[in-house]
Amino acid sequence: MTKFYDTCSLLKKVDTLFDEGKFAISSITLEELENIKTSANKDPDVKYAARKLIHILDEHYDEYDLHIYTKSDGEIILEKELELNNDAKILASALTYQQNQDVIFVTNDLCLKTLARMFFDNDHIDSVPDETDEYCGYKEIFPSEEEMIKLYSDINNNMYDLKVNEYLLIHDTETKEVIDRLCWTGEGYRHLDYNNFSSSYFGDVKPYKGDVYQTLLADSLSNNKITLVRGPGGAGKTYLSLGFLLHKLERNKIDKIIVFCNTVATMNSAKLGYYPGTRDEKLLDSQIGNLLASKLGGRIMVERMIQEEKLLLLPMSDIRGYDTSGMRAGIYVSEAQNLDISLMKLTLQRIGQDSICIIDGDCKAQVDDLSYAGSNNGMRRTSKIFRGTEVYGEVTLQQIHRSRIAEIAENM
Numbered sequence: 001m002t003k004f005y006d007t008c009s010l011l012k013k014v015d016t017l018f019d020e021g022k023f024a025i026s027s028i029t030l031e032e033l034e035n036i037k038t039s040a041n042k043d044p045d046v047k048y049a050a051r052k053l054i055h056i057l058d059e060h061y062d063e064y065d066l067h068i069y070t071k072s073d074g075e076i077i078l079e080k081e082l083e084l085n086n087d088a089k090i091l092a093s094a095l096t097y098q099q100n101q102d103v104i105f106v107t108n109d110l111c112l113k114t115l116a117r118m119f120f121d122n123d124h125i126d127s128v129p130d131e132t133d134e135y136c137g138y139k140e141i142f143p144s145e146e147e148m149i150k151l152y153s154d155i156n157n158n159m160y161d162l163k164v165n166e167y168l169l170i171h172d173t174e175t176k177e178v179i180d181r182l183c184w185t186g187e188g189y190r191h192l193d194y195n196n197f198s199s200s201y202f203g204d205v206k207p208y209k210g211d212v213y214q215t216l217l218a219d220s221l222s223n224n225k226i227t228l229v230r231g232p233g234g235a236g237k238t239y240l241s242l243g244f245l246l247h248k249l250e251r252n253k254i255d256k257i258i259v260f261c262n263t264v265a266t267m268n269s270a271k272l273g274y275y276p277g278t279r280d281e282k283l284l285d286s287q288i289g290n291l292l293a294s295k296l297g298g299r300i301m302v303e304r305m306i307q308e309e310k311l312l313l314l315p316m317s318d319i320r321g322y323d324t325s326g327m328r329a330g331i332y333v334s335e336a337q338n339l340d341i342s343l344m345k346l347t348l349q350r351i352g353q354d355s356i357c358i359i360d361g362d363c364k365a366q367v368d369d370l371s372y373a374g375s376n377n378g379m380r381r382t383s384k385i386f387r388g389t390e391v392y393g394e395v396t397l398q399q400i401h402r403s404r405i406a407e408i409a410e411n412m
Contacts, residue, residue: 001103002023002065002101003103004023004067004103004105005023005107006026006029006107006108006109007032007036007090009127009128010033012108013128014052017056024065024094026067026069026093027066028069030054032086033054034054044376045376048376065097067093067094067096067097072096073089074088074089076092077089077092080118087109087112091116094116095119103124104125105120105125106127106128107125107127108127113125135383135387136230136394136395137167137216137220137387137396138166138168138396139160139167141160141168141170141171142171142172142173143170156187158184164186164389165183165184165388165390166183166387167216167219168181168183169181170182178212193219193223194215194218194222195222197243197244198247199247201246201250202247205243205244205247207240208236211236213399214236214397214399216395217236217240217397218244221244221358223393224392224393225355225392226348226351226356226357226358226359227357227359227393228359228379228382228392229359229394229395230362231360232397232410233362233406234400234403234406235399235400238291238334239295241358241360242295242332244358245257253328254356255329256309256310256311257305257330257332259288259313259334260331260333261283261315262336279318284302284313292313316339316347319350320346322350323350323352324354325352327352327354328354328355329352329355330355330356330357330358331350331351331355332357332360333347333358333361336360336378337379340377342378344378347378348382359379361379
């Protein structure tokens with residue numbers, strides 16, 4: 001039995017299109033994909049999926065059936081005195097196609113599904129389930145006494161199906177407070193293992209009192225080659241990340257900090273090229289320069305670190321060919337939600353064996369270039385590819401500490 005996809009269901013299958021074997025589509029779907037790709041009003045996520053689908057369908061042209069819609073196909077719709085719009089034409093294509101083989105008509109459009117029931121049995125109508133990525137680097141549980149006994153009596157049993165370096169937050173069922181924090185190593189659970197960070201630049205840096213998610217971040221920074229940290233503005237991503245890198249630098253654990261500067265400007269603000277001066281001067285005047293100055297005690301301190309070769313600001317335009325092999329570098333990628341997949345891949349390929357990397361951002365709320373949203377987001381793709389590997393940890397921060405105003409503004 002062959003699945004015949006309409007346009008909206010096909011868009012949801014962009015990453016798993018050929019997982020279930022051969023399928024069929026209408027030529028009307030190709031027309032709609034082309035219109036979506038060039039539309040000024042469509043969601044960027046949908047536009048990216050349409051572009052990707054067009055390329056996939058072109059590369060695998062012999063692995064699916066394309067039904068060319070003709071006027072005669074539409075006659076069965078017109079006989080029912082129904083409007084012959086694009087949805088109806090796709091349905092008509094499926095009805096003509098099924099004259100030669102059994103078909104399951106797949107649509108996520110409720111109106112089209114209702115229309116399809118006039119021609120197909122329910123057993124021959126299907127939809128593509130929505131995929132939600134809820135991975136955040138940890139799971140939170142409220143175990144019963146019996147589950148607690150089972151957990152601690154067999155510490156090598158991955159009873160909660162955690163990925164390598166994923167955390168387990170154990171809550172008391174009555175008070176709801178966190179009573180233990182564990183990390184799955186792939187062989188068993190371990191307790192958190194980190195110390196507070198300190199440096200002459202930053203002073204003492206430690207997780208905010210009562211913020212258990214920041215303790216997970218401190219542990220991941222201390223134990224993994226790559227840490228990806230998500231969270232809203234004011235949650236402490238930069239505070240802990242820079243504090244850790246400066247801690248390592250002063251203890252001669254790394255030789256320098258390299259900030260891979262994403263030059264995508266904050267939405268509606270000036271781009272890097274508008275700033276006067278040399279490359280470093282432009283970067284110091286930009287969003288990332290202002291961020292470093294605010295965290296390190298002013299622009300003079302940042303300039304001093306650059307002069308002492310303890311800090312390198314490297315724009316994304318210059319990273320191709322840059323190699324940290326043989327270097328003990330602490331690489332920091334801030335505002336990483338503004339990287340598409342190709343830029344993020346290029347960034348990660350620069351990391352040498354003796355370097356560490358921190359990626360921070362908020363791909364849910366802080367994307368400043370909408371072409372980097374959704375399935376084209378490099379931060380999301382990094383999470384999907386690296387999670388569960390021995391070099392990688394991920395933590396999503398939840399609490400905003402900057403101010404009560406910042407906390408309220410997150411809901412805007």
